[in-house]
Amino acid sequence: MSNATKSILLAGVGGQGILRASDILSQVMIEAGYDVKKSEVHGMAQRGGCVTSHVRYGKKVYSPIAKKEDVDILLSFEKLETLRYLNFMKPDGTIIINNTEIYPPSVNLGESKYPRNVVEEVTRHFNDVRVINASDIANQAGNMRTVNTAMLGALSVKLNIGIKIWEDVLHIAFPENVFKENLDAFNLGRNA
Amino acid sequence: MKRLMSGNEAIARGAYEYGVSFASAYPGTPSTEITEEFSKYEGVYAEWSPNEKVALEVGIGAAVAGAKALVVMKHVGVNVAADPLFTVSYTGINGGLVIITADDPSLHSSQNEQDNRNYARFAKLPMLEPSDSQEAKEFIKHAFEMSSKFDTPVFLRMTTRVSHSKSVVELEDRVEHEDTLAIQHNPQKYVMVPANARTRRVEVEKRMLELRKFSETFSENKIEINDTENGIITSGMSYNYTKDVFPDYSYLKLGMVYPLPVNMIREFASKVKKIYVVEELDPFFEEQIRALGIDVIGKEIFPYTNEFDPGVVQTAIMGESSHKEGNVTVQIPMRPPNLCPGCPHRGLFYVLGRLDAFIAGDIGCYTLSFMKPLEGMDSCICMGASIGMAHGMSHALKEKGKGKIVGVIGDSTFIHSGITSLLNTAYNNSNVVIVIADNRTTAMTGMQDHPATGTTLQGRKTKELNFAALGTALGIVSVRTINPFNIKETRSVMKEELSKDGPSLVLSNAPCALLRSKQDEKVTPLRIDPDKCTGCKLCLRLGCPAISWKNFEDLSDTLIQKKTKKQEGIATIDPSLCNGCTLCEQLCNSGSIEEVQTNE
Numbered sequence: 001m002s003n004a005t006k007s008i009l010l011a012g013v014g015g016q017g018i019l020r021a022s023d024i025l026s027q028v029m030i031e032a033g034y035d036v037k038k039s040e041v042h043g044m045a046q047r048g049g050c051v052t053s054h055v056r057y058g059k060k061v062y063s064p065i066a067k068k069e070d071v072d073i074l075l076s077f078e079k080l081e082t083l084r085y086l087n088f089m090k091p092d093g094t095i096i097i098n099n100t101e102i103y104p105p106s107v108n109l110g111e112s113k114y115p116r117n118v119v120e121e122v123t124r125h126f127n128d129v130r131v132i133n134a135s136d137i138a139n140q141a142g143n144m145r146t147v148n149t150a151m152l153g154a155l156s157v158k159l160n161i162g163i164k165i166w167e168d169v170l171h172i173a174f175p176e177n178v179f180k181e182n183l184d185a186f187n188l189g190r191n192a
Numbered sequence: 193m194k195r196l197m198s199g200n201e202a203i204a205r206g207a208y209e210y211g212v213s214f215a216s217a218y219p220g221t222p223s224t225e226i227t228e229e230f231s232k233y234e235g236v237y238a239e240w241s242p243n244e245k246v247a248l249e250v251g252i253g254a255a256v257a258g259a260k261a262l263v264v265m266k267h268v269g270v271n272v273a274a275d276p277l278f279t280v281s282y283t284g285i286n287g288g289l290v291i292i293t294a295d296d297p298s299l300h301s302s303q304n305e306q307d308n309r310n311y312a313r314f315a316k317l318p319m320l321e322p323s324d325s326q327e328a329k330e331f332i333k334h335a336f337e338m339s340s341k342f343d344t345p346v347f348l349r350m351t352t353r354v355s356h357s358k359s360v361v362e363l364e365d366r367v368e369h370e371d372t373l374a375i376q377h378n379p380q381k382y383v384m385v386p387a388n389a390r391t392r393r394v395e396v397e398k399r400m401l402e403l404r405k406f407s408e409t410f411s412e413n414k415i416e417i418n419d420t421e422n423g424i425i426t427s428g429m430s431y432n433y434t435k436d437v438f439p440d441y442s443y444l445k446l447g448m449v450y451p452l453p454v455n456m457i458r459e460f461a462s463k464v465k466k467i468y469v470v471e472e473l474d475p476f477f478e479e480q481i482r483a484l485g486i487d488v489i490g491k492e493i494f495p496y497t498n499e500f501d502p503g504v505v506q507t508a509i510m511g512e513s514s515h516k517e518g519n520v521t522v523q524i525p526m527r528p529p530n531l532c533p534g535c536p537h538r539g540l541f542y543v544l545g546r547l548d549a550f551i552a553g554d555i556g557c558y559t560l561s562f563m564k565p566l567e568g569m570d571s572c573i574c575m576g577a578s579i580g581m582a583h584g585m586s587h588a589l590k591e592k593g594k595g596k597i598v599g600v601i602g603d604s605t606f607i608h609s610g611i612t613s614l615l616n617t618a619y620n621n622s623n624v625v626i627v628i629a630d631n632r633t634t635a636m637t638g639m640q641d642h643p644a645t646g647t648t649l650q651g652r653k654t655k656e657l658n659f660a661a662l663g664t665a666l667g668i669v670s671v672r673t674i675n676p677f678n679i680k681e682t683r684s685v686m687k688e689e690l691s692k693d694g695p696s697l698v699l700s701n702a703p704c705a706l707l708r709s710k711q712d713e714k715v716t717p718l719r720i721d722p723d724k725c726t727g728c729k730l731c732l733r734l735g736c737p738a739i740s741w742k743n744f745e746d747l748s749d750t751l752i753q754k755k756t757k758k759q760e761g762i763a764t765i766d767p768s769l770c771n772g773c774t775l776c777e778q779l780c781n782s783g784s785i786e787e788v789q790t791n792e
């Protein structure tokens with residue numbers, strides 16, 4: 001186990017299940033033997049605003065938030081949101097983007113444009129960029145609320161954590177009636 | 193057993209383990225989950241009080257009866273509770289009393305950024321500050337121990353990052369204490385007439401001396417000597433940020449932030465060459481340490497405003513950062529929070545924003561309506577300010593303000609601190625229309641019950657405050673009720689009431705779109721018929737997240753006919769977001785909004 005603290009940043013829009021995903025990820029890291037700290041936003045920020053959660057793990061973690069240029073993996077649940085956090089990324093960091101667009105109010109009002117070239121912009125600065133269609137996967141898994149587990153599946157490929165740990169944690173995290181759908185979404189995300 | 197817990201959950205857990213069985217609070221980010229979590233434990237009493245002053249008085253009563261009482265509020269809540277606070281410092285408590293103040297550096301969800309460590313010094317009370325969840329759980333126990341030992345209320349200060357970060361906590365069992373509850377009479381101690389208060393005042397200073405001594409040996413004030421060149425004096429989350437970037441510096445980590453361990457600080461100063469004081473917000477430690485004649489580096493390099501992070505601390509100490517920020521060439525639109533689709537505040541504030549009136553507003557979800565496109569609010573100072581401000585404005589403006597002043601306040605906020613000011617509008621007769629935006633919950637902080645919802649924090653059915661009867665009892669002659677989902681009715685009632693003399697009360701009644709009972713209702717989403725939409729953008733004036741504008745060139749469907757030469761596009765509704773509130777349908781003048789047809 002490496003001693004250095006690693007940072008994963010989950011970002012997106014209120015209502016996408018980001019806090020749930022970061023809870024699951026944190027629990028996985030605990031089961032894998034790491035010390036873990038994570039941060040969340042609550043309150044005002046949740047009414048459709050930006051949501052972020054930092055998950056940091058290592059031998060001993062102090063700060064629950066990463067500093068700029070220190071994030072190893074950005075798990076971005078919404079295309080545009082990816083751009084907001086690029087300055088947090090290590091130059092050789094990994095970026096996983098959900099190919100979903102959620103319009104901010106100014107775009108809905110026709111006052112600003114939703115940028116058309118997000119992925120191109122991201123790949124201009126970073127080498128390790130993956131785009132997945134988590135909504136399609138969730139649809140395929142039979143439950144639109146599994147977007148977050150699909151994203152975790154895609155993330156799991158980049159982390160060296162035994163699949164058994166993921167499955168066990170998912171099993172505890174979800175009630176029996178939706179566990180299967182979430183596990184399917186996770187595996188589809190993993191293979192996407 | 194180990195568990196990942198937020199700081200707030202850990203406080204609740206720690207209180208439970210310590211045998212605390214009484215809590216009173218008013219919700220407020222970032223403190224809310226402490227009371228919610230505590231209330232779920234077996235055998236405890238926990239309540240939402242109507243405001244923080246009441247919550248503290250309730251806690252004092254319980255403590256004087258011998259209970260260990262936990263009182264929880266956000267930083268600005270302490271302003272509301274300040275009156276009893278400063279005097280309970282004199283009386284002391286009998287059982288145990290711990291007051292949680294949850295501060296919000298960076299104003300994530302607050303109207304100001306006050307540093308409540310100043311209250312500890314001002315009210316002469318000890319204050320502890322944990323840096324993570326494990327400490328939060330331990331410090332709440334220390335706080336209760338100190339409270340009993342020194343017969344004093346004790347502050348425990350949280351900040352948003354400690355409250356809402358999660359870290360690993362080791363769980364322990366609850367300890368049961370022997371029952372010390374009893375009615376005890378001690379008027380010299382608890383009746384704060386001047387003669388008694390003068391005596392107690394001296395006791396406070398004695399207690400301060402003892403607390404100062406105690407702070408020197410308190411186990412959570414810790415010196416770590418590593419590199420003797422650079423020393424850090426810090427507390428709470430700032431410790432983690434600093435330790436993250438400067439693991440090899442020496443540290444004096446203060447678990448007790450007031451009173452300070454003077455000898456310990458001197459000892460630390462003698463062991464390191466240079467001292468940085470790392471503290472968010474005010475130079476609270478810095479000024480006290482400088483007053484000891486010890487030279488430190490503080491606010492000349494660290495910001496006064498906003499929360500820190502490891503980067504802020506590193507940049508302050510090491511000089512300019514090397515970040516190559518701003519290399520993204522794409523314009524990134526902001527994403528401010530917004531009222532939900534189907535929110536009852538939307539229709540009300542659509543109407544208010546279009547009245548020729550000053551809308552004295554208040555705090556709650558509805559405050560978001562000050563933004564474009566609703567622009568339905570002109571002021572928001574603190575909870576309850578709307579009604580008093582409207583009244584003051586009416587008397588100052590006299591004829592100039594007639595028919596032009598509205599005060600608007602949420603149901604929870606009205607109960608918190610609007611009732612006395614509504615009474616004032618009747619007593620000192622002003623020409624205002626006061627609107628209670630009653631969505632039957634405290635939505636902003638996550639749907640807490642309050643005295644008008646008919647349910648308590650612990651889920652018991654109870655009496656429901658009747659706003660109309662209350663208004664009448666306070667002396668308001670004209671009390672009206674509106675359905676904010678009916679724009680015409682809302683507009684005409686507002687205009688009628690504004691034209692009357694004397695204060696009126698308008699009850700805008702419709703439950704929050706997120707209320708669980710509401711979510712069970714079947715909703716029929718609406719759609720916009722692209723062949724009828726004229727692209728007039730009237731529906732966009734609602735700022736509904738479910739409605740969006742599409743320029744023709746961005747549409748894949750090229751068959752849509754332009755209805756006018758100038759038409760640039762059409763509005764569309766996302767059926768997965770729409771909950772069929774019909775406000776847009778009421779605004780549409782081309783008849784293009786209709787229910788989505790389901791083939792059932």
Ligand SMILES: Cc1ncc(C[n+]2csc(CCOP(=O)(O)OP(=O)(O)O)c2C)c(N)n1
Nearest residue numbers: 220269555556557602603604605634635636
């Ligand atoms: C003194 C104080 N206590 C608590 C808060 C946190 N707070 C802000 S608004 C609010 C209540 C909002 O409820 P309501 O008035 O019913 O409006 P809603 O959000 O439901 O629209 C609370 C608890 C605060 N800002 N100030």
